[in-house]
Amino acid sequence: MPWLSYQKALNRALGDELARDPAVFVLGEDVRVAVSNVTAGLLKRFGPDRVLDTPLSEQAFTSFATGAALGGRRPVIEFQIPALLYLAFEQIVNQAHKFSLMTGGQTRVPVTYLVPGSGSKTGWAGQHSDHPYALFAHAGVKTVVPATPEDAYGLLTTAIRDDDPVVVFAPAAALGVRVDVDFDALAPVPLGVGRVHRAGEDVTVVAVGHLVHDALAVAEELAGDVSVEVFDPRTVYPFDWDGLAASVARTGRLVVVDDSNRMCGIAAEVVATAAERCDLTAPPVRVTRPDGAVVPFALGLDLAVQPDRAQLTAAIQKVLKQ
Amino acid sequence: MALLTTVAAHAPDTDVGLYRTVRLIRRFEERAVELVRSGDIIGGIHPYTGQEAIAAGVCAALRLDDMITSTHRGHGHVLAKGADPARVLAELAGRATGLNKGRGGSMHAADFALGILGANAIVGANGAITAGAAWAARQSGGDQVAVSFFGDGAVNQGVLLEAMNLASLWRLPVLFVCENNGYATTLTVSDAVAGTITGRGEAFGMPSATVDGMDPRTVLAAAREAVDRARAGGGPSLVECLTYRFDAHHTWEHKARVRYRDDAEVLSGRERDPVEIQGVRLAGGERARVDAEVESMMDTAVAFALDSPHPDPVGALDHLYATGMRARPGGGG
Ligand SMILES: Cc1ncc(C[n+]2csc(CCOP(=O)(O)OP(=O)(O)O)c2C)c(N)n1
Ligand SMILES: [Mg+2]
Numbered sequence: 001m002p003w004l005s006y007q008k009a010l011n012r013a014l015g016d017e018l019a020r021d022p023a024v025f026v027l028g029e030d031v032r033v034a035v036s037n038v039t040a041g042l043l044k045r046f047g048p049d050r051v052l053d054t055p056l057s058e059q060a061f062t063s064f065a066t067g068a069a070l071g072g073r074r075p076v077i078e079f080q081i082p083a084l085l086y087l088a089f090e091q092i093v094n095q096a097h098k099f100s101l102m103t104g105g106q107t108r109v110p111v112t113y114l115v116p117g118s119g120s121k122t123g124w125a126g127q128h129s130d131h132p133y134a135l136f137a138h139a140g141v142k143t144v145v146p147a148t149p150e151d152a153y154g155l156l157t158t159a160i161r162d163d164d165p166v167v168v169f170a171p172a173a174a175l176g177v178r179v180d181v182d183f184d185a186l187a188p189v190p191l192g193v194g195r196v197h198r199a200g201e202d203v204t205v206v207a208v209g210h211l212v213h214d215a216l217a218v219a220e221e222l223a224g225d226v227s228v229e230v231f232d233p234r235t236v237y238p239f240d241w242d243g244l245a246a247s248v249a250r251t252g253r254l255v256v257v258d259d260s261n262r263m264c265g266i267a268a269e270v271v272a273t274a275a276e277r278c279d280l281t282a283p284p285v286r287v288t289r290p291d292g293a294v295v296p297f298a299l300g301l302d303l304a305v306q307p308d309r310a311q312l313t314a315a316i317q318k319v320l321k322q
Numbered sequence: 323m324a325l326l327t328t329v330a331a332h333a334p335d336t337d338v339g340l341y342r343t344v345r346l347i348r349r350f351e352e353r354a355v356e357l358v359r360s361g362d363i364i365g366g367i368h369p370y371t372g373q374e375a376i377a378a379g380v381c382a383a384l385r386l387d388d389m390i391t392s393t394h395r396g397h398g399h400v401l402a403k404g405a406d407p408a409r410v411l412a413e414l415a416g417r418a419t420g421l422n423k424g425r426g427g428s429m430h431a432a433d434f435a436l437g438i439l440g441a442n443a444i445v446g447a448n449g450a451i452t453a454g455a456a457w458a459a460r461q462s463g464g465d466q467v468a469v470s471f472f473g474d475g476a477v478n479q480g481v482l483l484e485a486m487n488l489a490s491l492w493r494l495p496v497l498f499v500c501e502n503n504g505y506a507t508t509l510t511v512s513d514a515v516a517g518t519i520t521g522r523g524e525a526f527g528m529p530s531a532t533v534d535g536m537d538p539r540t541v542l543a544a545a546r547e548a549v550d551r552a553r554a555g556g557g558p559s560l561v562e563c564l565t566y567r568f569d570a571h572h573t574w575e576h577k578a579r580v581r582y583r584d585d586a587e588v589l590s591g592r593e594r595d596p597v598e599i600q601g602v603r604l605a606g607g608e609r610a611r612v613d614a615e616v617e618s619m620m621d622t623a624v625a626f627a628l629d630s631p632h633p634d635p636v637g638a639l640d641h642l643y644a645t646g647m648r649a650r651p652g653g654g655g
Pocket of ligand 1: 394395443444445446472473474475476503505506507571
C-alpha cells in the first residue's frame, strides 16, 4: 500500500473536496504557490477562482470568508501561523460562530479554518509556537486536532462539509507522520468521535494531536508492566465524553497529555468531566505546558515547556501507585 | 409572510416612496423608544432618528435581491430594505415572532430572504462580510450589489480599511456607506479622524463622494450612481453621508444625561429634518394619507409585538449550530 504523510493527507482532502463540491474554495497567504505545501497543485487543478491569494489582512479575509459562506460558499482559510488566529478571533468567535444563533437559524456559516503547523516547530520562538485549540473549544467553536494522516484527511473533509465554522489544528509535530494506507479507504471522520489507538486495562491516557504518537510510544515501552489504553479525542469540541467514560470505566485511572497551557486547558476539562462522571480509583494527572507558558527560543528552553515522554511515563507511574 | 406591507411594495424610489420610508422609520423609532421607556424592550436601542434619509435613499437604489449589512443603529436600514415592521419590532421586544425569533434583538436584526445579512454590533465589522457576500454572488454569476452601512466611528477600524482594500483590489460590487453623524458615542469626528473619510476610499482607488445625508433624493442619486457602477463591474465606491443624530447615542442617555453636545447644537442640528425635507415635496393630501397609513401600521406593529409569545427558555441554545449539535445538558456531564 502507498505511504501517505499527514501533510499530503491535508492536501488530498482539499483536492478531493474542491473536486466534489464547486462551492468549496481555498484562500489565504501564499496558497497559490503553496508555501506550506498543503495547497500544492490546487491552483493548477482548480484555477485562481477557487484558490485565492489574499493580502496580509487576516481580519478582513476571515470575515470575507464569512460573507462568502452567507452567500452559499464553503471557504477553507489557511492560516500561516497559529497565532494569526488571535488577530481573527473576533471574526471567528464573535462573527462567524454567532450568526446561526443570532439570526434565529436563518443562516449557516460553513467556514473551515486550517492551521497546518500548530504548536512548537522548535526554533520559532514565542509568537509562532502556540497551540490555541482550547480557546476555540471554550468559545464553543467546533475544533479538531487530528493526530494521524487518515484522521487528518477524514476530519478536514468533515470540517469542510460541516455547516458550521470548524477550526482544524494540524500539529507541526504531526505533519511528517506517515502511514501505509489504502487511499480508497480514506473517508470522512465524524466530529466528536474519539479513537482508541491502543486498548489497555490499567490506565487511560488521553492524548491530543501529535502527543498521541508519544503516548503510543510510552505505552509500548511500558507494555511489560502496565497496560495503557490510548484514547485520542480527535475532536476537542464537541468532545467524545461517552468514549472517554467508556475507556475510564475499563481502566479506572486517567492521565491527560495536552500540549497547551495548563490553566483552563483541554486537560483540565477532561479531568473535571471524568471526576464528575466516572469512578476513578486514583486522582487523575495532567501533563501539559506550564500555566501561562510562552515558548522561549533556545532549543532546551522550548523543549522544557512542552510535555514529553518522560513526564508522561512519570504521570502513568504516579496514578498507578494510588 | 409579512404582516404589514413593506417598503418594497411601494415604489421606494419615488418621492412618495422616499417619504413613506423616512416617515416609517421615524415613527418606528419613536414608538420603539416608548417601548424602551415602558420596559417592553430590554437593553435599549440606538435610535436612527435624524438619519432616515440615508437608509431610505440607499435602499431605494437597490433591488430586492441586493444585500445589505448594518450596524448597532440598524432599524432604519432593515426597514428600508423591506423588512416587516411588525416583525422587526417583535424582534426588539424579544418575541418568538421576531425576525430572528428573539435571538438577535435590536443590534442583530436580519432577514436573509430580503438580503439583509444582519445588523452587527461590532463597529466596522460588517465591511469584510459584505465584501465576501458580494464576491460569492459574483462567482455565482449574479449581478447583485452589497451595501455596507457604517458610522464615522468605523473609519478608524483596521478591519474596515482591510475590507476596502480587498473590495477595490478584486473590484467587488460593494457600496460602502459612511453615515457621518459627527459623533462616535461622545467622540467628535474632529477628535477621531485624521485626514478625511473620503480620503480613505480614494486611497484604495475607489470613487468617493461626500453628500448631504439629510435629503433622501440626494442620497438616492449618489447611491444609484455607485450601485449602477458596481453592478456594471466598475468596482466599489464610498459615499459619505453627512447627517445628524437627533436622539441619544443609545437610550441609556435618556437617563444618564451625558453632556457632550449642548442644546443649541442639537436644536440647530434638528433644523434640517429629512422627514420635512421630503415631506414638503408631497401634496398636502398625499402626505396626510401616508402619515395615516404609517400610523396605523405602527399601531398594528406594536400590538403584534406585544401580543406575541416570548420564546420558550428550553430553546435558549437552539440554532447555535446549523447541524443541530447541542451543548451538554446543564453544562454537566
Ligand atoms: C469595535 C467596537 N468598539 C466599540 C464599540 C462600542 N460602541 C458602540 S457604538 C459606538 C460608537 C459608534 O460610532 P459610529 O460608528 O459613528 O456610529 P453611530 O453610533 O454614530 O451611529 C461605540 C464606541 C463597539 N460596539 N464596537
Ligand atoms: Mg457616528
